[in-house]
Amino acid sequence: MKSKFHIFLLLFCIFNPIHAADKIPKSLTLNCGSANGGEDSDGRTWEPDDKYLSPGSKTVIAKAETQDPSLSSDIPYMTARIFQSETTYQFPLHNSTSPTLLRLHFYPNSYPNFNISTSYFSVIAGGVTLLQNFSAYLAAEALSQAYIVKEYYLPPSEFPNLNVTFNFEPQRSSGAFVNGIEVISAPIFFDEDPVLVGSAGPANDFDSSTTVPVTTTSMELMYRLNVGGQFIPPTNDSDGLMRSWYDDSLYIYGAGQGVAVQANTTIGYKSLPSYTAPLDVYGSYRSMGAFKDVNINSNLTWIFQVDPNFMYLVRFHWCDSEMTKPNQRVFDVFVNNKTAANEIDIFAMTNSISTPMKKDFVVRVSNKTSDDAQIWVTLHPTDDTKPEFFDVLLNGLEIFKLSDNTKSNLAGPNPTISDMMKKYQEEHKLAPKAFETPNNQPNASTIVITGAAGGAAAVGIAAVIFLVAYNKQKRVPGADSGTSWLPISWNSNSTTTTKSGKSQGGVTISSDAASNCRYFNLAEIKNATKNFDESNVIGVGGFGKVYKGVIDGDTKVAIKRSNPSSEQGVNEFQTEIEMLSRLRHRHLVSLIGFCEDNGEMILVYDYMGKGTLREHLYKGNKITLSWKQRLEICIGAARGLHYLHTGAKYTIIHRDVKTTNILVDDKWVAKVSDFGLSKTGPNMNKGHVSTVVKGSFGYLDPEYFRRQQLTEKSDVYSFESCF
Numbered sequence: 001m002k003s004k005f006h007i008f009l010l011l012f013c014i015f016n017p018i019h020a021a022d023k024i025p026k027s028l029t030l031n032c033g034s035a036n037g038g039e040d041s042d043g044r045t046w047e048p049d050d051k052y053l054s055p056g057s058k059t060v061i062a063k064a065e066t067q068d069p070s071l072s073s074d075i076p077y078m079t080a081r082i083f084q085s086e087t088t089y090q091f092p093l094h095n096s097t098s099p100t101l102l103r104l105h106f107y108p109n110s111y112p113n114f115n116i117s118t119s120y121f122s123v124i125a126g127g128v129t130l131l132q133n134f135s136a137y138l139a140a141e142a143l144s145q146a147y148i149v150k151e152y153y154l155p156p157s158e159f160p161n162l163n164v165t166f167n168f169e170p171q172r173s174s175g176a177f178v179n180g181i182e183v184i185s186a187p188i189f190f191d192e193d194p195v196l197v198g199s200a201g202p203a204n205d206f207d208s209s210t211t212v213p214v215t216t217t218s219m220e221l222m223y224r225l226n227v228g229g230q231f232i233p234p235t236n237d238s239d240g241l242m243r244s245w246y247d248d249s250l251y252i253y254g255a256g257q258g259v260a261v262q263a264n265t266t267i268g269y270k271s272l273p274s275y276t277a278p279l280d281v282y283g284s285y286r287s288m289g290a291f292k293d294v295n296i297n298s299n300l301t302w303i304f305q306v307d308p309n310f311m312y313l314v315r316f317h318w319c320d321s322e323m324t325k326p327n328q329r330v331f332d333v334f335v336n337n338k339t340a341a342n343e344i345d346i347f348a349m350t351n352s353i354s355t356p357m358k359k360d361f362v363v364r365v366s367n368k369t370s371d372d373a374q375i376w377v378t379l380h381p382t383d384d385t386k387p388e389f390f391d392v393l394l395n396g397l398e399i400f401k402l403s404d405n406t407k408s409n410l411a412g413p414n415p416t417i418s419d420m421m422k423k424y425q426e427e428h429k430l431a432p433k434a435f436e437t438p439n440n441q442p443n444a445s446t447i448v449i450t451g452a453a454g455g456a457a458a459v460g461i462a463a464v465i466f467l468v469a470y471n472k473q474k475r476v477p478g479a480d481s482g483t484s485w486l487p488i489s490w491n492s493n494s495t496t497t498t499k500s501g502k503s504q505g506g507v508t509i510s511s512d513a514a515s516n517c518r519y520f521n522l523a524e525i526k527n528a529t530k531n532f533d534e535s536n537v538i539g540v541g542g543f544g545k546v547y548k549g550v551i552d553g554d555t556k557v558a559i560k561r562s563n564p565s566s567e568q569g570v571n572e573f574q575t576e577i578e579m580l581s582r583l584r585h586r587h588l589v590s591l592i593g594f595c596e597d598n599g600e601m602i603l604v605y606d607y608m609g610k611g612t613l614r615e616h617l618y619k620g621n622k623i624t625l626s627w628k629q630r631l632e633i634c635i636g637a638a639r640g641l642h643y644l645h646t647g648a649k650y651t652i653i654h655r656d657v658k659t660t661n662i663l664v665d666d667k668w669v670a671k672v673s674d675f676g677l678s679k680t681g682p683n684m685n686k687g688h689v690s691t692v693v694k695g696s697f698g699y700l701d702p703e704y705f706r707r708q709q710l711t712e713k714s715d716v717y718s719f720e721s722c723f
Contacts, residue, residue: 115174
């Protein structure tokens with residue numbers, strides 16, 4: 001009787017596949033190594049992973065020995081599944097005709113009886129190699145981030161299950177591990193084959209351009225940006241896809257950041273599927289502004305570091321909430337200096353205002369090394385159609401790495417830690433030399449980990465690289481690890497070359513930072529300051545003396561020279577460059593360049609003719625401010641701090657707001673300065689970061705001083721103390 005029942009049940013499932021699929025959830029969120037699963041800080045439920053393991057798997061479960069402050073939740077990161085042999089997960093697919101979003105979470109912390117530093121492994125999903133000889137430990141050390149998230153888009157499969165296999169070579173690796181896995185039944189994001197950039201004929205005949213088949217191609221997410229807007233967390237994503245959308249400002253080339261604008265009309269999806277992107281993406285955008293004469297001779301450009309020798313899909317999200325007729329705002333699109341599209345007119349393409357749309361292009365990056373593998377995205381206003389305005393527009397941008405269909409491969413090389421980081425760690429005994437690649441391991445390349453790095457799409461991604469590293473074995477909650485507490489989505493190269501061609505041997509500056517500011521040699525600095533003449537000293541701070549100088553014949557600058565005996569040094573120097581090279585705001589002091597020559601550490605800023613706020617607050621000091629001037633300075637400084645707290649990719653806490661760090665230019669415009677002690681990180685679900693107290697005592701937030709818990713309110717308290 002039982003046999004007949006089993007046969008009946010089997011036949012029922014075969015001839016009623018829809019009902020069988022209904023029993024399979026659309027998404028799986030697995031807290032690997034956990035017996036009970038749990039709920040994360042966003043309220044998402046994670047289940048145990050053991051029932052999806054192949055029979056006979058040799059694995060152990062482990063709990064991380066320390067919890068990094070950058071973890072927004074202990075789930076899924078505080079437990080791990082450690083594989084002692086090749087192991088396969090088998091995940092039932094909700095619908096074999098739908099694509100799959102696969103996310104892998106790695107937290108390379110210390111685990112009992114497991115050497116994380118020698119863990120090299122590969123991951124294969126649905127026959128595609130996602131990772132090869134991957135070291136989460138090297139990635140985290142090189143990028144100064146605590147955890148890595150890799151996100152993949154897998155096309156519809158003919159099989160009812162998705163097999164994800166972790167394997168490694170026992171003689172060369174201590175094993176493989178994973179902390180969390182997400183398997184989400186996704187809609188069909190890519191329903192047509194995009195044009196290969198650069199394949200058009202000499203007359204830009206795009207109708208005859210080569211198209212790239214992507215509808216059946218596996219992809220890895222590299223970047224996902226909310227252009228002109230703030231970070232959008234997974235819980236605010238559309239259709240439950242749990243994607244993260246990051247601010248774009250850190251990827252903008254040069255000082256021409258344009259203007260970030262919030263739409264003043266209601267945005268609706270209309271004919272665009274809601275899963276394409278959340279409405280918040282289409283409700284904000286970046287343009288060049290209203291200055292026609294400037295715009296027509298300028299570009300708005302973003303630069304992205306990628307893995308070499310792959311093809312990449314670049315998706316543009318557009319929604320024009322201002323133009324009400326055709327030929328008002330028309331622009332050209334270039335990818336890696338090749339024309340992707342001419343005369344983009346959003347209103348003409350959608351035939352209505354505030355209507356979202358998307359457009360895909362594919363570009364081939366054939367560089368042989370990782371150092372120069374980049375994607376440049378450029379928008380330029382056209383005058384061919386004589387439009388009403390000379391401007392450009394972009395709301396969102398996504399970049400996906402395409403698998404090599406002949407090899408079914410998405411794996412890139414491991415990043416390596418910079419030489420400066422190694423030296424600093426060794427000198428300060430902050431980390432053992434175990435992070436170096438073992439002799440029997442293939443060489444790794446110094447690259448940028450993008451995609452969903454550190455909790456997201458690029459994903460990952462970040463405002464400042466701090467040089468102080470930590471020893472994971474010795475880290476304790478509440479102690480200042482010295483490292484940045486956000487997941488940074490780029491890495492400084494071991495040898496960085498600036499625009500002037502100078503190589504920074506003593507301090508490693510990321511290529512993005514170096515390209516955004518000028519390198520000065522020591523001779524130029526001495527000439528500007530008359531060999532550091534004491535008569536040119538205009539201030540003295542914790543970093544060193546500040547000199548008034550003149551460069552390029554008549555440009556006044558402020559030159560800050562490090563004092564070798566100062567308590568502030570290489571870390572503050574690095575932080576200031578990495579921070580200010582990427583931040584541009586009316587109420588933030590502008591960094592022109594730096595000098596790292598002959599052991600000197602020198603920073604060059606715009607000259608602030610009216611000096612510091614402190615000089616004007618007391619009788620007998622320079623000019624006594626009127627109440628109107630005080631109010632304008634107060635509002636300006638507040639706007640600068642507000643931008644740091646809400647306008648950058650991640651929350652930036654200044655940590656040393658005081659009257660000497662608020663400067664005033666010749667037009668009495670207030671600007672916040674001195675970012676050497678700044679901390680930065682993602683939306684603080686915990687509300688604070690634990691760190692040792694730094695800053696000026698008279699301006700310190702008592703709660704920060706007493707509890708060593710830093711928040712944006714710490715800056716607000718210091719700001720109020722200034723006035």
